[in-house]
Amino acid sequence: MASSTRDGATHTDEIRLWREDDWWVAKHVETGVTTQGQSRTAALENLDEAVALHNDEIGRDPTDEELREMGIDPADNRTGDRDAPDVLD
Secondary structure, eight states: OOEEEETTEEEESOEEEEEETTEEEEEETTTOOEEEESSHHHHHHHHHHHHHHHTTSSOOOOOHHHHHHTTOOGGGOSOOSSOOOGGGO
């Protein structure tokens, strides 16, 4: 977990919250997950959900039927063995 110190106290699960134009931006320092909202509350709620998704605490893989409904053949739904594009390095 990420931590920071102030006056000798350790803080875990640090988040940062700031305003950019008409939006509030919230960042979970440990994971780097960043979200936004039109209010502080919305930004923090969005961050809670995004971090939970990032940590596989919520959400699920789509079923084969859901993939078919989206026009995706489940047999073709795989990561493959190609290297990731340079932009992802």
